[in-house]
Amino acid sequence: PVTDGSRELHSLCAQLEFLLQFDLKEKRSFFGQRKDYWDFLCQGLARCRQEHKGIHFVTSLDKLKTPVGRGRAFLRYCLVHQQLAESLQLCLLDPESLCEWYYARSPFLSPKQRAEILGSLYELDCVTFHLAL
Numbered sequence: 001p002v003t004d005g006s007r008e009l010h011s012l013c014a015q016l017e018f019l020l021q022f023d024l025k026e027k028r029s030f031f032g033q034r035k036d037y038w039d040f041l042c043q044g045l046a047r048c049r050q051e052h053k054g055i056h057f058v059t060s061l062d063k064l065k066t067p068v069g070r071g072r073a074f075l076r077y078c079l080v081h082q083q084l085a086e087s088l089q090l091c092l093l094d095p096e097s098l099c100e101w102y103y104a105r106s107p108f109l110s111p112k113q114r115a116e117i118l119g120s121l122y123e124l125d126c127v128t129f130h131l132a133l
Contacts, residue, residue, distance in 0.1 A: 001128040002079075009131070016075055016084075017068075019117065023106040038071035040101045044091025054078055054087065057133070079129040085121035092118070 002009050020037035027035040045052040054077040064070050078084035092098060092108055099109070107113035 001130045003130050004132055009129075013072065013075060017072065019107065020071070023103040025101055025103060027101070034067070036067035036071055038067040038074065041071065041074060041087070041091055043101075044094070044097060045087065047094065047097070048090050052087065054081070054083065073133070076129075076131050077133055079124070080131050080133060082125045084124060085118055088121060089118050 017037070020040070024037060024040070027039070029035060029039075042055055045055055054074050057077055058064065058070050058073045061070075061073060064073055075084065078087050092114055098106075102108055107117060
């Protein structure tokens, strides 16, 4: 199993975060706080009309104060529960939403690159992650 001490885990999470932040449009909340990929994931999963347990878990953690911290916790939750590929795929289904959140260079806007990314993430479903949440 992959644990918190794994060098590969840190590299994987850094690459995932890079992908999710690459060419992300700058958006601000009503109070001026910069939105991040966490907000994109929340909006994408909210469209599915059923509460995602990962979103519920992360929002229940009082010590997480920033969108980046919440996004990182969500990625870890999804890895542990083998839900990362499915969760991200749900967020990538709506082309209008993708264009609202990402500029043209984002790999998520390219059907071929999006399929390659999701294919790789689905392969992670057979890896066991034992991470502190």
